Amino acid sequence: MILGTIFLIILYLILKYVLAWITYFNNLDSRLGNSTWRWSYDYPVIGERDISDLDDKVFVRLRRKKNKVITLMYSIVFIMFVASMALLSKFLLFFLN
Numbered sequence: 001m002i003l004g005t006i007f008l009i010i011l012y013l014i015l016k017y018v019l020a021w022i023t024y025f026n027n028l029d030s031r032l033g034n035s036t037w038r039w040s041y042d043y044p045v046i047g048e049r050d051i052s053d054l055d056d057k058v059f060v061r062l063r064r065k066k067n068k069v070i071t072l073m074y075s076i077v078f079i080m081f082v083a084s085m086a087l088l089s090k091f092l093l094f095f096l097n
Contacts, residue, residue, distance in 0.1 A: 001094065004087035011080045018073045025066040029059055032066060039067045 019036060026032050 001087065001090050004083060004090060008080060008083055008087065011076060011083065015073065015076050015080065018069060018076060021069050022066065022073065025062065025069065029062055031059060032063065036073075037070075039070050 022036050026034055026036075
């Protein structure tokens with residue numbers, strides 16, 4: 001149980017670090033928005049979606065970096081959920097036996 005708790009604390013600190021990166025990316029360009037939990041999609045362009053960096057290289061590359069960090073954040077949250085369920089089951093087994 002102690003190692004599980006330490007693991008969750010470490011994951012929480014990593015999550016706070018990743019959230020700080022997302023906030024940093026949001027502050028670099030106003031077109032990214034202020035959302036922490038959603039991927040930033042393409043800003044409106046005439047015609048099809050902007051899938052390459054031909055129109056606005058700086059923004060598209062920044063958006064891709066932010067989307068990678070958000071994917072990392074979601075994976076950390078998922079790992080934290082699984083670890084917390086494992087810790088809860090160990091906790092219940094310890095006190096109910």
